[in-house]
Amino acid sequence: MFTNLINTFVLAWQYTLSHADEFILALREHLFLVTISMIVGILVCVPLGIWTARSKRIATAALNTVNTLRVIPSLAILFLLIPYLGLSSTSALIALIVLALPPILINTDAAFRGISPAILEAARGMGMKPQQILFQIEFPLAAPVILTGIRIAAVEVIASATLAAFVGSGGLGIYITRGFALYDYSILFVGAVPVALLTLFSEGIISGAQKLIQYPQ
Numbered sequence: 001m002f003t004n005l006i007n008t009f010v011l012a013w014q015y016t017l018s019h020a021d022e023f024i025l026a027l028r029e030h031l032f033l034v035t036i037s038m039i040v041g042i043l044v045c046v047p048l049g050i051w052t053a054r055s056k057r058i059a060t061a062a063l064n065t066v067n068t069l070r071v072i073p074s075l076a077i078l079f080l081l082i083p084y085l086g087l088s089s090t091s092a093l094i095a096l097i098v099l100a101l102p103p104i105l106i107n108t109d110a111a112f113r114g115i116s117p118a119i120l121e122a123a124r125g126m127g128m129k130p131q132q133i134l135f136q137i138e139f140p141l142a143a144p145v146i147l148t149g150i151r152i153a154a155v156e157v158i159a160s161a162t163l164a165a166f167v168g169s170g171g172l173g174i175y176i177t178r179g180f181a182l183y184d185y186s187i188l189f190v191g192a193v194p195v196a197l198l199t200l201f202s203e204g205i206i207s208g209a210q211k212l213i214q215y216p217q
Contacts, residue, residue: 009186033093062105151203
């Protein structure tokens, strides 16, 4: 069994070398989908999370909405968008953005709610303005929890970006679908292994940033 696994990896490596240009393009497409989805998710959910932490009414509406989205599989969202947006990168991007929203929003909301009122009161007593309190007090305290949400979202988006292959948007998922279609595990590995490595890399980078913020040298 171990020998078969090694042989599969060797064949996958040979296939990658023989399709180098296609692989590089697929990797770029995958990273593009992930990057845009995460940027939009962060730009939307961090400010919204600050707002929900300060307003119970907004929190109820926003958190209930994202929790509803959280239970819908990304593949189902993708197929629901196809009749309206067609087989396009836009469909894949929207599905991935929807996937990224819940963990970032929920963690941002929890991070700002978890800040001790005594700390904020002390900052006001020192004469700090609301913007100073937000950027100098609240954000540094909330950052580790926000990063946890970003880390969860990144892992889910990197893995789910393989679904872009179903709508002709490329990405590393083309090798997974091709491998299944041809019953060739070596081709499947060409897509699956880089996705796993990208997931581990993002996990390590964001976890390192969390530790740096929590335990600065």
